[in-house]
Amino acid sequence: MSKPTEYVRECPRCGHYNPEHRDTCVRDGEFLGLEPAIPAPRQAGDVPRAPGSPHTLDPAALYPRESGTAPEREDAAPATLILEALGFGMTFTVRSGATVGRAGPDSNAEVQLAGLPALNYVHGRHCRFELHDGRWHCVALDEGSFSPPNPTCVNGERVPTGEARPVGDGDRVSMANTHLVVRIP
Numbered sequence: 001m002s003k004p005t006e007y008v009r010e011c012p013r014c015g016h017y018n019p020e021h022r023d024t025c026v027r028d029g030e031f032l033g034l035e036p037a038i039p040a041p042r043q044a045g046d047v048p049r050a051p052g053s054p055h056t057l058d059p060a061a062l063y064p065r066e067s068g069t070a071p072e073r074e075d076a077a078p079a080t081l082i083l084e085a086l087g088f089g090m091t092f093t094v095r096s097g098a099t100v101g102r103a104g105p106d107s108n109a110e111v112q113l114a115g116l117p118a119l120n121y122v123h124g125r126h127c128r129f130e131l132h133d134g135r136w137h138c139v140a141l142d143e144g145s146f147s148p149p150n151p152t153c154v155n156g157e158r159v160p161t162g163e164a165r166p167v168g169d170g171d172r173v174s175m176a177n178t179h180l181v182v183r184i185p
Contacts, residue, residue, distance in 0.1 A: 098110035099127070
């Protein structure tokens with residue numbers, strides 16, 4: 001007789017897989033109430049993924065050790081990050097130095113957003129992501145003559161034009177009314 005399927009919930013901030021019954025992440029305390037339960041891994045290589053999620057995690061790290069801390073992961077920053085449109089099943093891969101903006105004939109952004117609501121308020125080159133000293137940053141680009149301006153925000157805080165804000169896994173980036181979540185694989 002086979003064992004019943006176990007389910008886990010992925011933390012939107014750190015990507016840790018938590019037992020299904022948890023309301024908060026055992027690693028960073030993030031609220032999990034709106035995260036769907038997904039099948040837990042049964043063997044190495046069988047790693048759960050939420051629909052559209054780029055995360056994978058070593059199954060040995062599924063549950064915290066007795067000390068209450070999760071196993072350590074490599075701290076080396078990857079050369080790319082993922083912008084995830086929650087609820088739409090869409091992800092956008094971003095390399096360091098790439099600009100992100102609305103898709104269209106007038107856009108010259110390296111990462112062009114399409115298929116999401118409220119994109120008509122996103123500029124053709126809205127922001128840029130840069131990797132410096134192992135840390136990702138979001139840089140707000142010139143808003144041009146838009147009035148009122150359509151800001152770039154990180155975790156709800158407006159980023160002034162030309163300035164950078166550090167971003168990490170699970171941080172929320174908004175371009176006008178288009179909201180994305182940073183995922184660092």
